[in-house]
Every structure is written in structure tokens, then in C-alpha cells.
Amino acid sequence: MTAIRTTCPYCGVGCGLLATPDGKGGLTVKGDTAHPANLGRLCSKGTALAETVGLEGRILTPQIGGQPATWESALELVAARFSQAIAQHGPDSVAFYLSGQMLTEDYYVANKLMKGFIGSANIDTNSRLCMASSVAGHRRAFGSDTVPGTYEDFDNADLVVLVGSNLAWCHPVLYQRLAAAKKARGTRVVVVDPRRTATCDLADLHLPIAPGSDAALFNAALVALADRGAVDARFVADHVTGFDAALAGARASDPALTGLPAPDLETFLDWFTTTEKTVTVYSQGINQSSSGTDKVNAILNCHLASGRIGRPGMGPFSVTGQPNAMGGREVGGLANMLACHLDIESPAHRAAVQGFWASPAMADKPGLKAVDLFRAAGSSQIKALWIIHTNPAVSMPDADRVAQAIRDCDFVVVSDITRTDTTRLADVVLPATAWAEKSGTVTNSDRIISRQRKVLPAPGQARDDWRMIADVATRMGWGEAFDWPDAGAIFAEYAALSGVAGALGRDFDISGLQHADYDALPPTRWPVSTTRQGGRFFGDGQFYTPDARARMLPITPRLPEARTGKRYPFRLNTGRIRDQWHTMTRTALSPRLSQHIAEPFVEVHPQDASELGLAPATLARVTSPEGSAILRVSITDAVQRGQVFAPMHWTGETAASGRIDALIAGVTDPVSGQPESKAAVAALQPFGAAWYGFAVSANAPALLQADYWATARHAAGHRTELAGLEAPADWEAYARALFGLPGAECLSVLDARRGGARLAFMAGGRVLAALFVAAEPVQLARGHVAAQIGADNPGLLAGRPGAGQADPGPTVCACLNVGLHTITAAIAAQRLTSVEAIGAALQAGTSCGSCKPELAALLARMPRLEAAE
Ligand code: SF4
Numbered sequence: 001m002t003a004i005r006t007t008c009p010y011c012g013v014g015c016g017l018l019a020t021p022d023g024k025g026g027l028t029v030k031g032d033t034a035h036p037a038n039l040g041r042l043c044s045k046g047t048a049l050a051e052t053v054g055l056e057g058r059i060l061t062p063q064i065g066g067q068p069a070t071w072e073s074a075l076e077l078v079a080a081r082f083s084q085a086i087a088q089h090g091p092d093s094v095a096f097y098l099s100g101q102m103l104t105e106d107y108y109v110a111n112k113l114m115k116g117f118i119g120s121a122n123i124d125t126n127s128r129l130c131m132a133s134s135v136a137g138h139r140r141a142f143g144s145d146t147v148p149g150t151y152e153d154f155d156n157a158d159l160v161v162l163v164g165s166n167l168a169w170c171h172p173v174l175y176q177r178l179a180a181a182k183k184a185r186g187t188r189v190v191v192v193d194p195r196r197t198a199t200c201d202l203a204d205l206h207l208p209i210a211p212g213s214d215a216a217l218f219n220a221a222l223v224a225l226a227d228r229g230a231v232d233a234r235f236v237a238d239h240v241t242g243f244d245a246a247l248a249g250a251r252a253s254d255p256a257l258t259g260l261p262a263p264d265l266e267t268f269l270d271w272f273t274t275t276e277k278t279v280t281v282y283s284q285g286i287n288q289s290s291s292g293t294d295k296v297n298a299i300l301n302c303h304l305a306s307g308r309i310g311r312p313g314m315g316p317f318s319v320t321g322q323p324n325a326m327g328g329r330e331v332g333g334l335a336n337m338l339a340c341h342l343d344i345e346s347p348a349h350r351a352a353v354q355g356f357w358a359s360p361a362m363a364d365k366p367g368l369k370a371v372d373l374f375r376a377a378g379s380s381q382i383k384a385l386w387i388i389h390t391n392p393a394v395s396m397p398d399a400d401r402v403a404q405a406i407r408d409c410d411f412v413v414v415s416d417i418t419r420t421d422t423t424r425l426a427d428v429v430l431p432a433t434a435w436a437e438k439s440g441t442v443t444n445s446d447r448i449i450s451r452q453r454k455v456l457p458a459p460g461q462a463r464d465d466w467r468m469i470a471d472v473a474t475r476m477g478w479g480e481a482f483d484w485p486d487a488g489a490i491f492a493e494y495a496a497l498s499g500v501a502g503a504l505g506r507d508f509d510i511s512g513l514q515h516a517d518y519d520a521l522p523p524t525r526w527p528v529s530t531t532r533q534g535g536r537f538f539g540d541g542q543f544y545t546p547d548a549r550a551r552m553l554p555i556t557p558r559l560p561e562a563r564t565g566k567r568y569p570f571r572l573n574t575g576r577i578r579d580q581w582h583t584m585t586r587t588a589l590s591p592r593l594s595q596h597i598a599e600p601f602v603e604v605h606p607q608d609a610s611e612l613g614l615a616p617a618t619l620a621r622v623t624s625p626e627g628s629a630i631l632r633v634s635i636t637d638a639v640q641r642g643q644v645f646a647p648m649h650w651t652g653e654t655a656a657s658g659r660i661d662a663l664i665a666g667v668t669d670p671v672s673g674q675p676e677s678k679a680a681v682a683a684l685q686p687f688g689a690a691w692y693g694f695a696v697s698a699n700a701p702a703l704l705q706a707d708y709w710a711t712a713r714h715a716a717g718h719r720t721e722l723a724g725l726e727a728p729a730d731w732e733a734y735a736r737a738l739f740g741l742p743g744a745e746c747l748s749v750l751d752a753r754r755g756g757a758r759l760a761f762m763a764g765g766r767v768l769a770a771l772f773v774a775a776e777p778v779q780l781a782r783g784h785v786a787a788q789i790g791a792d793n794p795g796l797l798a799g800r801p802g803a804g805q806a807d808p809g810p811t812v813c814a815c816l817n818v819g820l821h822t823i824t825a826a827i828a829a830q831r832l833t834s835v836e837a838i839g840a841a842l843q844a845g846t847s848c849g850s851c852k853p854e855l856a857a858l859l860a861r862m863p864r865l866e867a868a869e
Contacts (some may be wrong), residue, residue, distance in 0.1 A: 005032060007442055007450040008046045009101065009435040010581045012320030013037055013173045014444020015046055016523060019436065019455045027053060027436060027455055035523055037151060037444055043172030044579050044593065044814045044850040049435075051590035053456065057418040059431040060460025071461060074428055075468070078386070079475030081411045085383035086118060091361065093383045095122035095373050098333055099390035100130060100322025103440030103452060105490040106465035107324070107331040109482065110388065111339055112357060113473045115332065117481065119361025121344060122382070124335040126390045127325040128370040128674060129397075133287040134318035135329055135337075136672035137296025140553060141304065143545035144341055144507045145329055148537045149279065149315040150446045150525065155181050156313030159275040161190045161268075163214055163299065164285015164678070168198035169578040171283075171319055171445075172850045178202065179852075188275070190268055192217065193285060195573060195603075195645055196638040198853035205267055208640060210259035211571050211679040214286055215557040217258050217268075218298035219250035224269040225305050232307030239541030242552035246301050249554025257557055272302075277313035284321060284575065288677035291558040292669045298555045305552065310539030319445045326443035330508050330526075331494065335367035336673075339494070340501035341508040352500050357481065369673030371397065371666045377412075378405025386413040388465060389432065391583045393421040394651045397664035397675040398626050415465060418585045421652045421659075431462040435586075438464050440487045443526070447534075449510070450523045466490060488518035502529050507537065507544055560679035561667065568624060568681035570608075573645045574660050575678075578850055579814055580649040588654060591713040595783070595811035599710035599721050600650040600658030602631040604684065608642070609635045612684055617777040619687035619708055619723055622646065624680050627662030630687055630708045632721070644682060655710040691755060693722035694778040695738060696786045697769035702740025716789035719782065731757040731773060739769040747794055758797045765792045772799060781807040783819060812854050815847035823855065827862055835859070 003018040016035020021027045029049045033040035062074035085093045096114050098107060107125075114123040138145045154160065154177050167175040179202055181187045191203040192214065200206045209217060225231050226247055236243050255265060272278060280303065286295045299316050308314040320326055332339035342349035344366055354362040368376055374396060376382045385406070393403040406412055406425040414426035417434040436455045443449050458464075470482040484490050492515035499511030512528035513521070525534035543550045560571070579593040587593045602622055604614060614620055614633045622629050622644070631646055639645050650658030667676045689708065695701065698717040701709075708723040720738075728734040731750065736742050744761040751757065755775035761768045767788050772778050780799030784807050788796040801807045808819030826832060826841050835855045839846040845855050 004453050004455050005451065006453045006455060007323070008042070008049070009323050009452070010045050011171055012322055012325055012445040013171050014323065014442060014448060014450055015042055015173055016450060017042070017046065017049070021455050025456065026050060035450070037446070037448055037523070038173045041173045041176055041848070043848045045581055045587060047815050047848045048587070048590040048593050051592070052586040053434070053436050054589060055459055056589060058459060059416060059419060059423065059429055060462065061431060062461065063429040065427065071463070074430060075471050075475055078413050078428055079472045082384045082472070083476050085411070089383055091118045091120035092122055092367070093381070094118060094120065095368065095377070095382045095385050097370065097373060097385065097387045097390065097392060098123065098125040098328065099388060100125060100127040100325040100328055101389045102324060102328065102465060103438065103442060103487070104324060104327035104331050104494070105440040105487040106469070107328050107333045108339065108490055108494045109466040109469045111332040113469055113482070115338065115363040116354065116357045116359035117361060117473065117476070117478050119363055121335050121363035121365065121367030122373065123333065123367060124370045124373050125328050125333045126370070126392070126395060127322060127328050127333065129288070129395065129677065130284065130321040130325055131287050131318060132334065132369070132672040132674040133289065133292025133296055133669055134282070135334065136293040136669070137300060138318070140293070140297055141300040141551050142538070142543050145337075146507045146537050146544065147318055147445065147447055148310045149317050150536060151177065153279050153313050153315060153317065154178050156277060157181070157187055157279040158185070158277040158313070159188045159190070159271055159279070161192065161272065161278065161280045162199060163192040163280060163282040165281050165283035165319060166193065166197040166199050166575060167281070168201065168853045170321070170576050172578070172848070174319065175199065175202070176849050188271060190271065194640060194643060198578070198857070201853035201856045205264065207258075207260055207264055207268060210257065210559070211573065211643065212289060212291065212560040213257045213259065213557060214295045215291060215298040215555050216253050216255055217260075218295070218302055219253040219555060219557065220255040220258070220265065221269060221272050221302050222247060222250040222298070222305055224273050225302060228273045230273040231305050235307030235541060236305060239543070240304050240550045240552055241547070243305060245554045246552035249556060250301070253555070253557050257559065276308065278308055279313065279315055279317055281317045281319055283319045285678055287674055289674070289679070290560060290667050290669050290676040292674050293671040294555045294558065297553045301552045301555065304550050310536045315536070324442040326445060326447065327441065330443060335369050335373075340498040341506045342501050342504065349504065352504060353497070356497050356500050359481065369668070371668050371673065371675055374402045374405045375666070377409040380408070380410070382409060384411040385409050386415070387422060387426070388415045391420040391422045391585070391651065393425060394583045394659050395648070395661055397661055397677060398666040399659050399661040400627050415468060417462070420583065420585060430468055431460060432468070433458045433462045433464050437462065441491060441521070446525070448523045448525045449521070451521050488515050491515070491518055499529070502527070505544070560676055562681070568683045569642065570682045570684060571643045572622070572624065572663060572680040572682035573643060573678050574648050574664065575645065577647045577649065580647070582649065583651045584649050584654060588713065591715045592811070592814045592817060594712035594714065595817070596814050598712040598719060600629070600631050600647060600655050600660070601634045602684070603634045603636050603639045603645040605639050605641045605643070606635050606637055609633065613686050614684065619689055620684045621687050622663065622682055622684050624663035624665070624682045626665050628657070629660055629663060630657040644684065650710065654712070656704070656706065656708050658710060687723070689723040689725065691724050691727045691773055691775060692777050693771055693773045694780065694782065695720040695722060695769065695771045696789055697739050698789050699740065701738055703737045705734070705737065714786040716786060719786050727755065731771070732759060735759045735761070735771040738771065741768060744768055747797060749797055758799070760794060760797055762794065766790055767793060767796060770796055781809070783808055783810065812858070813844035813847070813851045816843045818842050818844035820858075823858060824862070827859065833859065
């Protein structure tokens with residue numbers, strides 16, 4: 001089989017892949033050394049892609065009301081209900097909610113239907129939750145949503161400031177690129193983050209800033225640039241307006257808001273004002289804020305004032321979360337933009353797009369942004385809603401209310417690849433093709449358009465998104481405008497429209513790309529036109545405002561609202577973990593990705609934990625005014641006192657109560673509409689479990705009766721953490737129901753006095769399942785126990801390897817399955833002193849490298865580990 005060049009479907013780094021089908025429905029994956037984004041590197045998630053392409057959980061037929069239906073009847077129903085709502089209540093009574101997982105061609109068709117034919121701009125995307133504040137900040141400063149730089153700037157910078165960006169876990173291949181640059185040229189790295197993340201392993205300086213105070217830090221930087229003679233007066237005079245007002249605003253702001261020690265702040269200001277080649281990278285820690293747009297502009301102010309933009313090794317750099325968040329921005333997937341970076345507020349731009357589409361009803365004002373869109377769905381303002389490739393019942397802030405809004409909406413369609421919390425609420429479910437089964441383009445964080453190519457056949461009745469949207473448009477009466485033979489024809493139309501935008505003076509112009517180029521299109525950085533090809537923007541001082549000058553803005557820092565005072569004394573920060581992606585619909589299928597962190601957790605500072613009576617590995621109930629969750633307690637001084645961190649990934653499918661976005665308020669930035677996902681208010685208390693359990697089984701649990709549960713894959717089946725407020729009377733009966741094994745042979749060791757129980761279920765001498773129960777958090781060698789499923793080993797009830805058998809411990813290196821105990825033992829026995837030495841001894845960290853920060857942290861902790869032993 002021939003390897004096919006395609007692109008990773010996870011983060012905005014946009015790594016190129018070589019995917020080779022195995023002829024049996026599977027494939028192998030490796031990094032594409034020819035792709036400029038990754039040069040062959042992959043992280044743990046990209047490396048494990050082959051484990052996620054199976055059909056488990058896939059939706060393979062259309063469904064109406066939960067029952068299988070034909071495509072014809074489903075499409076007819078969708079078209080009829082949308083047409084009916086529009087006829088009775090007007091075009092703004094319907095909405096689409098899309099996803100940064102969609103391909104550009106899919107986005108283009110959805111946007112064309114909603115904005116150009118239905119005549120509403122009620123089309124928004126989960127990218128609103130990811131980087132809408134960067135879009136708004138770019139447009140305010142540059143007059144366009146333009147990322148000025150390229151990834152090569154990471155290689156050429158002397159100082160890289162990472163703000164609200166856990167690059168090591170969220171954009172691992174960029175992290176590795178930065179690590180290589182640091183090694184090669186001694187690049188200084190500053191990490192600005194309230195939490196000490198894995199990225200701090202690379203930091204020369206970590207600034208644990210007060211939550212939400214980033215604008216105060218960059219205001220201080222702007223003042224320092226002015227006072228220390230680091231302003232580029234010529235660039236400002238020739239190409240910028242608003243300098244004096246921005247500086248006056250910065251002088252009025254108080255650097256003490258950052259909460260940083262004065263010496264650390266001074267070190268940062270010294271480096272930032274004296275290093276010409278400085279790149280400021282910002283991500284969700286900046287964007288996911290009720291003042292995210294102002295934070296972005298505070299950063300852009302500094303780069304404009306110092307003229308450090310659009311030249312090699314310098315500039316502001318927004319790194320996006322999703323694989324095609326950038327493509328969605330370019331194609332008009334947001335409710336407040338037209339395609340090709342044209343402005344919905346501009347009559348000339350609207351007329352140009354309408355003329356190009358020959359469309360009957362052009363949207364003439366911005367539509368509802370994500371948070372408002374779901375509020376409107378819940379209040380009957382939206383009568384028909386189509387949700388595509390996203391799971392808002394889990395991922396939207398105030399997720400419980402969003403789930404209720406979806407339930408309450410008159411008519412909801414969901415297209416997706418797998419069953420999710422959201423598909424369960426839909427009137428119509430449409431089976432979509434998945435990453436390896438469809439063909440199109442995506443744009444990564446440094447403006448490279450890459451082909452995603454079809455590697456596997458579509459299973460069941462799954463269809464491409466663009467085709468089902470076009471099929472509905474046809475049934476609504478607009479077949480001629482939605483009649484493309486393939487995705488390449490859609491891309492060609494989009495490229496031609498971008499030529500119209502280019503003629504109107506916009507940045508996004510790919511009119512140099514033709515249909516004939518499509519199949520073999522190599523990774524290509526936009527713009528691509530007769531006048532411009534790739535490269536950086538703004539080095540020439542020409543911006544996309546009416547006077548071609550950039551705008552500096554006065555910024556007054558606004559901290560997150562206190563809202564409820566002492567009832568909720570903690571700030572809840574949310575984010576990603578290393579080996580999972582969004583709501584885990586794909587990554588949870590990979591056993592090795594589930595070994596690193598297998599259940600939802602909350603990080604708590606040791607002193608806070610002590611005062612709250614939270615012991616390590618117990619459970620905490622975390623509450624906010626919006627909702628609650630039950631999470632495993634991880635005690636660490638990586639978080640500051642008064643702050644806690646919890647991951648965003650767990651759903652109602654993978655945990656009893658781990659949907660962290662149920663705790664996030666729908667408080668949004670007034671400019672971008674992006675929600676505050678990094679600084680919710682919260683309270684913690686011990687969960688008070690009467691019993692804890694750990695279960696392993698060949699099959700998925702049949703009946704999860706527990707106040708707390710979280711289930712994950714392992715190589716031989718499933719592993720499940722359990723806990724309850726009241727112990728069952730009969731553990732064997734409980735376990736038989738849990739595993740769905742009413743007749744299997746049972747071996748048990750019961751300790752009623754101490755509240756313990758160990759049960760194994762066998763068939764033909766092989767272990768089918770086992771349950772371990774204790775009054776305290778269950779302590780045993782989980783990896784060893786899980787590995788006994790299918791083995792002839794009733795001795796697994798010991799919970800530990802026998803004499804002479806090693807216990808590798810929890811997985812650290814997911815690629816090569818190297819555990820914590822193996823690594824610490826090797827460090828001690830072989831006196832290993834570097835990550836490279838661990839790699840040479842155990843291979844750990846030598847594949848994708850995503851675990852290198854944890855290996856470094858282990859080395860740093862070893863004296864403590866040895867003392868503990
Ligand atoms: Fe995929 Fe990892 Fe590359 Fe992101 S860094 S695109 S998740 S391989």
C-alpha cells in the first residue's frame with residue numbers, strides 16, 4: 001500500500017502525516033518529514049492516530065427520533081423543518097453551530113447556505129471558545145485577522161514569551177521545535193501562566209501571574225519600552241496610530257495587579273525591552289477570558305510600538321487550538337465575518353459576496369455568537385439548529401443549561417462520527433465521515449493550507465459534511481448553487497471568491513490556486529495570488545485599515561469578576577492534558593493515550609488541601625454557581641493557593657460527573673463573545689466516599705452503579721475507577737452486575753471488618769474481570785492488574801506482581817509504554833542525570849518526545865523520591 005500525505009486532525013500545529021492503509025480497514029501513521037509544520041515530528045496523539053480509526057461507537061446510519069432512517073427521509077425532514085421555520089419566523093430563527101474540526105470546504109458550503117441563501121449570519125463555531133479574542137484583537141489592531149509570522153520565527157528568536165500557553169501539552173510539536181531552537185542558539189524562554197505547567201521545564205523565567213492580569217503585564221512592558229528607549233519611533237510615526245493614548249492608558253494601569261515579585265517582573269521587562277528578536281506566543285490562556293480581546297491588544301501594542309512585527313524571529317503569534325480553526329476564520333465560519341476576511345458590516349463587501357454567489361438573501365448584520373446562540377435555542381428564538389462535529393452539551397460553558405437548551409429547541413440536527421452527549425439530544429442524527437475518510441483542506445496556525453486526504457473508505461452510510469449540507473440546500477430549492485462534483489470544485493470556487501476579496505484589498509487571497517492544483521497541492525502558506533506568495537505580513541508597515549496604519553489602543557486591565565465572594569473562594573482554571581483531545585471521542589479509543597491520565601482530576605495546592613481536609617487520591621466535590629463535578633484530588637504546588645485546575649475532556653460517556661464546563665459561567669468578552677473558561681469561581685469539599693473501587697474487564701462495564709465512576713481503555717479491555725457514599729450489601733452481586741457476568745466463576749477475598757473486597761471472574765481458567773474495593777483509595781499496581789485480563793492468573797487478586805516480577809507503574813511515556821516505577825528505578829540504579837540518558841537507557845521520550853517535560857520533572861524530584869523509598 002502506498003503512503004498518502006495527509007494532516008493530523010487534532011491541534012493547530014497542523015502536522016503533516018504519511019498514512020498507509022493496511023487493506024483491512026486500518027492504517028499506519030508516521031510524521032511527514034517534508035511538511036514544514038513538523039518536519040517529521042509527531043506528538044503522542046498524532047502517533048496514536050491509527051488506534052482511533054476503528055468503528056467502535058460510530059454512527060453508521062441516519063436516525064430520526066433515535067430510530068434508523070434513510071438518507072432521503074432524513075434530508076427531506078431537515079430541509080422541511082428549516083424551510084418551515086424560515087417561512088414562519090424569518091431567517092434568524094435558524095442556526096448552524098460548527099466546529100474547528102471541519103474541513104475548509106465543509107465550512108464554505110455551510111457558510112454559503114446560511115449567510116448567502118437563508119440570509120442569516122446565525123452560524124458560529126466552537127472556535128468561538130478557542131480563539132475569537134485573537135481574531136477580534138487582530139482586526140482592531142491590523143484591520144484584518146492576520147497572523148503576521150511563521151513557525152520559522154520560533155527557530156530564529158532570541159526570546160520567546162509564552163503567555164497562557166501550555167505548549168508542551170497543547171502544541172507539543174511546536175514545543176519540541178522551541179526546545180531544539182533553545183538547544184541550538186540558547187533562546188531565552190519566559191512562561192507567563194498562573195500554573196507551573198509542563199512547559200515551564202523549558203523556561204528561563206516563569207511568571208505565575210494573577211489570573212486574568214495579563215493586560216497589566218503588557219501595559220507595564222509598553223511603559224518600559226517607552227521609558228527605556230526601545231520604541232521604534234520611525235515605525236510608529238510612519239505606520240501606527242494611537243501610540244500616545246495607548247501609552248497613557250498603560251501608564252494608568254498598575255503592574256501590582258499581576259501579583260508578581262518585583263525582581264521577576266524587572267527581569268522580564270529587561271529581557272523584553274532589550275531583545276530585538278522577540279516572539280510573544282499566546283493561546284487559550286489569553287483568549288478564554290472576559291477581557292481576552294484587550295489582552296491581545298495589550299500584546300499587539302508592545303510589538304507595534306517596538307516595530308517587532310513581520311520580520312524574521314519577531315512578532316506576536318496566536319497559536320490556535322483546533323486543526324482548522326484558522327480555516328474556519330478564513331472561510332467565514334464565525335457569526336461576525338464574511339468569507340475570505342471580508343467584513344459583514346461593509347455594504348461593499350456584502351455586495352461583492354452576494355454578486356459572486358448570485359445569492360437571493362444576503363445576511364446584513366452579525367449573527368448570534370456561540371453563548372448567545374444556545375441561549376436563543378433554549379428560549380425558542382431559534383426554532384431549528386444544526387450542530388456539526390462538536391459536542392456542546394459537554395464543551396460549552398454552562399454545559400448543563402446548554403444541554404437543556406438543546407433539549408428545549410424545537411428541532412435539532414446533529415452530524416457527527418460517534419455517539420456523544422449531544423447526539424443523544426438530537427431529533428435527527430446524520431452519520432458523517434471521519435478524519436481518514438474525507439478529503440479537503442485545513443489551515444494551521446502559521447497560515448499553511450494543507451491537504452487532508454481520504455485514506456480509508458467511508459463506513460456504513462457515512463457521508464461528507466459538505467455533501468449533506470449541499471443536499472439539504474438542494475431540497476430547500478437552491479440546487480444550482482450547491483452543485484459540486486467534489487471537494488476540489490468547492491475549493492476552486494472558494495479560491496475564486498478570495499480573488500474578489502483580494503481585489504477589495506483584503507489579506508486573504510488564494511486566487512493563485514486552481515482546481516487542477518488541488519489533488520497534488522503541497523502545504524502552501526497563504527496568500528497565493530499574482531501579487532503575493534506566502535511570507536510574513538506587516539514587515540512593510542502596511543496594514544489593512546483604511547489608512548493602512550496599525551492601531552494601538554489604550555487598555556485598562558479588567559480582572560475576572562469576583563461574582564459570589566466567599567461562597568466560592570477558588571479560581572477554577574480549565575485546560576487540556578497531554579494525551580487527550582477535546583471530548584475524547586477519538587483519543588479515548590487509544591489504550592495507550594488513556595494510560596497517562598485515566599480519570600478527571602482537580603489540582604489543589606497542598607495548604608488548601610490540608611485546610612479543606614482533602615487527602616491525596618481521594619475525591620472532591622467541586623461546585624460553582626452553575627454546576628458541580630466529582631474529581632480525583634491531585635495535590636501539587638504547581639497551582640497557587642486559592643487556585644485549582646481541572647481538565648476539560650471528560651464527558652457523560654466517560655465519567656459520572658466530570659463535565660467541567662458545567663461549572664463555567666457563560667460570561668463573555670464584550671468584543672469577541674469568547675467565554676471566560678480560565679477563571680471561574682468554585683468551592684471544594686471532600687466527597688466523603690464510604691468506599692473506593694478499581695475494576696478491570698475485557699468488556700466495557702455493563703452497569704455503572706456508583707456515585708463516582710470514570711472509565712478508560714487499556715490494552716486488554718477497560719479499567720474503571722469507582723466510589724460511593726454507601727457500600728453495597730453484597731459485593732459479588734454488585735460485581736456481577738457491573739461486569740454483566742451473572743454465571744462466571746468467582747474468586748473472592750472479602751474483609752468485612754476493613755471494608756475491603758477483591759473479586760475475580762474467570763472462564764476456562766482465564767481472567768474475565770476483577771474488582772478491588774477498599775475503604776480508602778485503592779492502592780495496587782493498576783497496570784499489572786489490567787494486564788492480567790485474559791491471562792491464566794488467579795493470583796492477580798494480590799494486586800501486585802509476584803516475586804521477581806516488575807511493576808512498571810503508571811505510564812509516563814505513552815508511545816513506548818514506559819512506566820514511572822521503571823524510570824525511577826533506572827534513574828536510581830544507573831544514576832541517570834538527564835532526559836537523554838533516560839532515553840538511552842529505557843527508550844522513554846525517544847519517540848514523540850511529549851513526555852520529556854515529565855522525565856525532566858522526575859529527575860528534579862528524584863532526591864525526594866529516594867527519600868520516600
Ligand atoms: Fe497532531 Fe500533535 Fe502535531 Fe498537534 S502537535 S498537529 S496533535 S501531531
